[in-house]
Amino acid sequence: MTETSILLIQRGRHGEIPRWERFEIPYEPGQSVLDGIRQIRASTDPSLAIRFSCINANACKECMIRVDAKVVYACMCRLEPREMRLQPLASKKLVRDLVTEIAPPDEILG
């Protein structure tokens, strides 16, 4: 039997009431949570928003989110064959879904 990962993802834009959506994806060892999110975008829902550049080198440091209430880089957090709860950073202004405003204030278009 193939194992699955269940990603419960907090969604919504700034100012909206957040909602939880549930995605099931096939589990493969050696995948990251970011791999799982990218898979959901290509297979199910491309509107799911996540900030990332470097995919898996942990060089860009853009993919910081909360997984099970802990702050992690989505590319460094191992995908597991269980339910995982994904949320945007709590300390930053929400943009949409898992994307928060993490740039310095003077690098944002005012």
Place this chain on the structure above:
Amino acid sequence: MARTHIDTDVLIIGAGGAGMAAALSAAEAGARVLLVDRSLIGRGGATVMAQMTVAVALGEEQPDSVAAHFADTMAAGRGLCDARLAAIVCQDGPAAIRRLDAWHVGWARHQDGRIRQAHAPGHDRPRCVYVDFLATGPAVSRTLRAQVQRQGNAIRRIGDLFVTDLVVNEGKAAGAVGFSLADGRPVSIAAPAVIIATGGLTRLYRRNSASANMGGDGYALALRAGAELLDMEFVQFFPIGHLAPRMIGMDPIMWDPFRYKLGGRLLNGQGREFLDEYGMPEDGRYVVTRDKATYVILKEVAAGRGSPSGGAWLSFRHVPEADLRAAFGPVIDRLAANGIDLTKNDIEVSPIAHYHMGGIRVTPELETRIDNLFAAGEAVGGSNGANRLSGNAITEALVFGHRAGQIAAERASGGAAWPEAAAQSRLDLVTAGTGQQTENPAALIVELQALMADRVGPFRTGPALQLALAGIDGLRTRLGDIPSGHPGSYDQSRLDWFDLRNMLLVAEAVTLAALSRTESRGAHQREDHPGLDEAWTLNQNLALDGNRLHLTRIAVPATAPELAA
């Protein structure tokens, strides 16, 4: 939503190594600079991903000369380099590397203070500086970013800004239009000089080593603005990209530094060293160039002698644990976290899209045929010919960035009026929307990546390339002419639409050039046209004629510059 309009002197698109270097020198020359990136400033792009080597004739490890570095660069390019551009990289490289040293980038040093230089494949001597451990790219990015921030208001930085098109007025660059990712708001930027520093196109391929934002945006921007592209068929595959076992939090090109420092053995599926069977003996050193190593690994796999996942084995089991630890310290722990012990396990590697030799055609002033439209870094075509020498990419980013910034600043004085009429049709696309979504553009991107990997990869044939062109055409029909959805807050699916629009144009450029070049040279290998054909010592030029790409063959620029011996 109301449009935001910004006025600047020099607009730089892309805030990686080349863009930041350009911003610094344009600001130093007195221009008002606007540095924009689709992602965060100084985080995306390829520079931050670089693991180790930066080639430069410093002569710290042993005596060296610009002429020797130039000779190796030209030889690697297999007859197709623009010697004028290659000479600029080699000549201006030492100053660029010393400038970073003065900014405390942290080049690895010997105990006596000399900068360490490693011997990379294709070089006649140790020439490549680096920052330990696997930290060259992040260190270079961080250092440039700190300098850019120190310029305060002289360099305005805006992230999350996606440029959809350039604006040209009467044959001269006038600025750009795009949208803010945070809220979908249209943005117009008036700039009398524009520098494209968006890097390469590796995202066109399924397995690649660069950031997700390198889908060839800059090439598409240049084409639609009326500029030309050069030698688009030459995509560099990095031979020993990580294949298996799957790892998290590691760059797939991480094995390169291991080979520089420790050699390592490349084995086929039968556990036998095979490079010497192709006339490329290594003797435990790392000497075979990227195009050749890619070729032989894939040949072994095709002959049924690949590793289980379809690549080659890379083995360090003969290297004592203490040596591994001394050379790579914390990286050994990161490997352990992924269940890999190099004293016991071999890993599997295979070629992975890494860099683009082709790019925007420029003069030695780095200017396109559109006045005041410049390119810098990997976006530039011509300096690397058919194959890039290891270590020249960061050097090129710094040197071309610096030069383009200086020249653009000179040209920008006097300003330019914003041509609202010329910008209008391009702005219309920014605000257009079908209101619905029939296709998933993220899925279409995955389809394109598979198509390019399977049909326009390291080995090519006429029929496969024809199939690729048909496939690209089909994807274009499914994408449609109008972006899906409506402008809005971080609409990633809309961003995918705009990305795919660029990626399809660039994929077509690569495929057309590959189909036309009926020979094998460097990174372009035609199974149906094996061997280098001297008559093909030509560059291929592409331009948009209406909606169609028009290809011409042109002579390789012959001017041989004077270089210090």
